[in-house]
Amino acid sequence: MDNSNSMERLYNGLVKENPTFVLMLGMCPTLAVTTSAMNGLGMGLTTMVVLALSNMIISLLRNIIPDKVRIPAFIVVIASFVTMVELLLEGFIPALYDALGLYIPLIVVNCIILGRAEAYASKNPVIPSLFDGIGMGLGFSFALTCIGAVRELIGAGEIFGLHIMPDSYVPCAIFIMAPGAFFVLAALTAVQNKIRINGERKGKDMSKIQSGCSEDCMNCNEKGCSHRFYGEGKESGQK
Amino acid sequence: MSDLMKVSSNPHVRSKVTTSSIMMMVVIALLPAAGFGIYNFGIDALILIVVTVASTVLTEFAYEKLMKKKVTIGDYSAVVTGLLLALNLPSSAPWWIGALGGIFAILVVKMLFGGLGQNFMNPALAARCFLLISFTSIMTNFECDTYTGATPLAALKSGEPVDILSMVIGRTSGTIGETSMIAIVLGACFLILLGVIDLRIPGSYIASFVIFACLFGGHGFDPAYISAQLAGGGLMLGAFFMATDYVTRPITKNGQYVYGILLGILTGIFRIFGPSSEGVSYAIIIGNLLVPLIEKITLPTAFGMKGGKRA
Numbered sequence: 386m387d388n389s390n391s392m393e394r395l396y397n398g399l400v401k402e403n404p405t406f407v408l409m410l411g412m413c414p415t416l417a418v419t420t421s422a423m424n425g426l427g428m429g430l431t432t433m434v435v436l437a438l439s440n441m442i443i444s445l446l447r448n449i450i451p452d453k454v455r456i457p458a459f460i461v462v463i464a465s466f467v468t469m470v471e472l473l474l475e476g477f478i479p480a481l482y483d484a485l486g487l488y489i490p491l492i493v494v495n496c497i498i499l500g501r502a503e504a505y506a507s508k509n510p511v512i513p514s515l516f517d518g519i520g521m522g523l524g525f526s527f528a529l530t531c532i533g534a535v536r537e538l539i540g541a542g543e544i545f546g547l548h549i550m551p552d553s554y555v556p557c558a559i560f561i562m563a564p565g566a567f568f569v570l571a572a573l574t575a576v577q578n579k580i581r582i583n584g585e586r587k588g589k590d591m592s593k594i595q596s597g598c599s600e601d602c603m604n605c606n607e608k609g610c611s612h613r614f615y616g617e618g619k620e621s622g623q624k
Numbered sequence: 625m626s627d628l629m630k631v632s633s634n635p636h637v638r639s640k641v642t643t644s645s646i647m648m649m650v651v652i653a654l655l656p657a658a659g660f661g662i663y664n665f666g667i668d669a670l671i672l673i674v675v676t677v678a679s680t681v682l683t684e685f686a687y688e689k690l691m692k693k694k695v696t697i698g699d700y701s702a703v704v705t706g707l708l709l710a711l712n713l714p715s716s717a718p719w720w721i722g723a724l725g726g727i728f729a730i731l732v733v734k735m736l737f738g739g740l741g742q743n744f745m746n747p748a749l750a751a752r753c754f755l756l757i758s759f760t761s762i763m764t765n766f767e768c769d770t771y772t773g774a775t776p777l778a779a780l781k782s783g784e785p786v787d788i789l790s791m792v793i794g795r796t797s798g799t800i801g802e803t804s805m806i807a808i809v810l811g812a813c814f815l816i817l818l819g820v821i822d823l824r825i826p827g828s829y830i831a832s833f834v835i836f837a838c839l840f841g842g843h844g845f846d847p848a849y850i851s852a853q854l855a856g857g858g859l860m861l862g863a864f865f866m867a868t869d870y871v872t873r874p875i876t877k878n879g880q881y882v883y884g885i886l887l888g889i890l891t892g893i894f895r896i897f898g899p900s901s902e903g904v905s906y907a908i909i910i911g912n913l914l915v916p917l918i919e920k921i922t923l924p925t926a927f928g929m930k931g932g933k934r935a
Contacts, residue, residue, distance in 0.1 A: 557724075559758040568732070 391516040398520025404497045405528035405570075406577040411497040415529060416566040418488050422545050425533025426526060427481040428488065431474065433522020435466045436498050440506040440518030442466075447507045459502045464493045497525060528573075535569045536560045643740070646870075647700035649820050653811035654707050654865065660807040661800035665715035665768055669800045673710040675719045679726025680706035687735045701740045705729050708748035708865060711801020712858065712905070713755075716768045721759065725751040745912045746872045749862075749905050756905070771797035777856040777901040780849070788848060791855040802858040812864035824880040825873060825887075826863040832888025833859065840896055859891065862904035872912040879915075879922035886918075887911045 404410045414432070419425040442462050443450075450458045471489045474482040482489065492498070501521055506514040534544050540560030542550035550556075559565050662670045684702040688695045709725050729751035734743045756763045766775050775798045776786045790796055794804025801808075815821045834850055843849040854860070867873065867887055874883050887907050894903020 555759060555762070557758040558760070559754060562757065564757070 390513055394513055394516040395520035395523065398517065398522070398524040399527060400524070402521075403524040403528060403577070404500075404521055405525060405532075406574050408497075408500075409574075410500055411495050411525060412570075413491065414488050414495065415532065415570065416563070418485055419529050419533040419536055419566060419569075420561045421537040421541070421543075422530055422534040424481075424484050425529035425531075427478075428485055429522065429526025429529040431470055431485070431489065432492055432495060432497070432525055433519065435463065435470055435492055436501060436522045436525075437515055437518035438466050439463045439498060440501055440514040441511055443502045443506040444509060444511045444514035447509075450507070455503075455507060456499075459499060459507075460493065463498050463502070467493045497521060531573060532566070532569050535573070536565050540565055642699075643701065644699045646820055647704050649815060649818055650704050650865070651700060651707060653815045653820075654704075654711065654801070656807035656810045657711060657801040657804060657861065658707060660794050660804040661711060661715070664794060664803060665800060668768065669715040671719060672713055672715060672717060672722045672800065673707065676710035676713070676722035676726050677703055677706035679723040680709070680730050683727045683730040684735065687731060693739075696740065699740065702730060705734070705747045708746075708801075709751050711861060712748065712752045712799050714763065714766050714768075714798075715800050716765050717762055721755060721762060725755050728754050741871055743871055744915075745909050746866055746869050749866055749909050749912075752905050753909060766797040766799075768797070775856070775901065776852065777895070780852050780856060781895075781901040786852050786856070788852055788855060791852060796856075798856075799858065802861045805855045805860050808860040808864060812860075815864070821864070821868040824877065825867050825884040828881045828884025829863045829867055829887045829891075830854065830859070832885040833891050834888075836889055836892030837896065840892065842896075853895070857895075857902045858904040862891075862908055863887075866904075867908050867911070872915060874915050874918045874922065876919055876922045876924060878924070879918045882918050882922060883911055883915065886914065 398404070402408055405415055411432075414428050418428045439459075439462050443459055446458070446462070467490060470492075471482075474485075474489060501517060505517045509517070538544050538549065539557050540562075542548060542554050542556050560569065658673060662673070680702040681697050685695060685697050687693075688697075706726050706729075709729055710722060713722060713725070729747035733745055733747040733750040734740065737743050752763075774782070774784075776791050776796050777798075780786050787796075791803075792805045794807060796803050812821070812826070816823065834854070837850055837853050838845045841849060841853070867884070874880050890907035890910055891903050894906055895901065
């Protein structure tokens with residue numbers, strides 16, 4: 386696999402198959418922890434580390450793990466990394482650890498990670514899998530930071546703790562409560578769709594469903610190709 | 625859809641009643657309450673009502689222009705939403721509260737779900753709850769030039785004596801349109817006489833609330849306590865003007881009784897056991913959410929059908 390493929394993986398995760406705005410995966414942390422831009426970024430980066438490392442290990446083990454027990458095997462790998470990250474966060478960034486709370490152990494069941502393990506890492510070489518994890522993680526971090534920034538701006542008048550709005554601005558507190566997460570996620574997804582549709586009109590290929598198989602279907606002998614995985618929903622392994 | 629597709633089989637009922645005529649009647653019925661609010665709270669209330677109504681109408685107009693849809697502000701439903709929302713605001717609220725609430729009511733609750741008839745919640749009440757959660761201190765500040773004390777309901781909850789006569793007339797603090805029971809009931813009688821609304825929902829709502837308050841209010845059957853609960857807060861406004869909203873109430877007759885009883889119980893729970901003294905808005909929007917379920921279980925049996933099977 387050459388370098389351009391790695392870059393393609395990054396672009397795919399950030400834009401074409403952005404896990405939050407396009408695939409609509411990992412909604413639980415997306416809605417729950419994005420009360421501020423900092424929390425969103427922290428959650429996104431934590432997930433990215435776990436995602437990249439677990440993708441790498443699962444890709445290395447892909448020929449050893451028996452097909453029938455692959456999900457428990459993936460979970461064991463993911464849970465190990467989550468435990469490491471959790472202990473590191475608790476030790477070195479206790480503020481973020483407190484802010485994210487329960488949602489750090491819940492990264493184990495984040496469907497983005499399991500989804501990428503199932504759809505990509507378990508049938509692709511190590512380097513592209515690593516970059517797939519980084520790309521998806523960056524896309525997730527980007528989305529969570531955007532949602533967190535908008536919620537923090539409207540709900541508290543700040544971004545990353547910096548006071549931006551004029552003093553006369555009265556914060557609209559609902560945006561840092563649960564309903565605000567739904568408003569902002571829906572609005573940003575709508576904006577994202579509008580940009581994509583406009584891009585398609587101008588003739589750019591931004592179609593979202595064509596990944597996971599490095600577009601090399603001739604040499605691909607996987608039965609559970611992610612093209613089918615997302616395209617037809619035959620395997621509904623992720624919720 | 626072309627007009628040909630809408631033809632149904634005869635008999636065809638012809639009627640002069642249109643959406644805009646019904647909405648116009650509701651606006652007229654709300655005028656006594658609005659007028660009393662302006663008389664009670666002064667020029668601030670008038671400004672807030674004008675700003676809120678302008679905000680709802682302009683939002684609907686702008687959205688439909690922008691989306692290249694048919695402009696429907698002529699059906700006055702946006703005016704009703706704006707007026708109801710304004711009557712639910714405290715007169716001390718700054719003008720932008722009304723404007724923001726109007727935009728939220730029309731844009732988010734009504735238009736994004738498909739416009740009049742498609743909204744799953746009463747837009748005015750949803751906007752009020754949005755404002756109440758977002759700007760709690762502004763929305764619960766009932767102090768103005770005329771009144772400084774707590775609202776009668778808050779006083780009642782904390783066990784202070786209340787003057788029921790002034791509550792019925794409306795010379796108390798509260799939101800702009802909720803204080804005067806007389807003005808609201810006057811408007812409601814107008815609507816009932818014209819057949820725009822009927823007593824099924826308000827009747828079952830108020831009756832079940834009274835029973836609930838007797839059972840759990842801690843005062844037993846105390847006429848003074850019950851009438852203060854009835855005259856205070858937004859119960860009358862909610863029962864006659866907001867629970868009866870055509871779009872968000874059940875369409876089946878039995879469903880309307882179920883809905884009214886549910887609202888009465890919810891209001892009782894919020895008022896008596898909740899931390900706040902008022903709970904009509906939340907009761908009605910939770911009721912709105914349950915309407916599809918209520919309609920499903922109260923669907924009348926069609927003629928010739930018995931027990932779900934063909935007779």
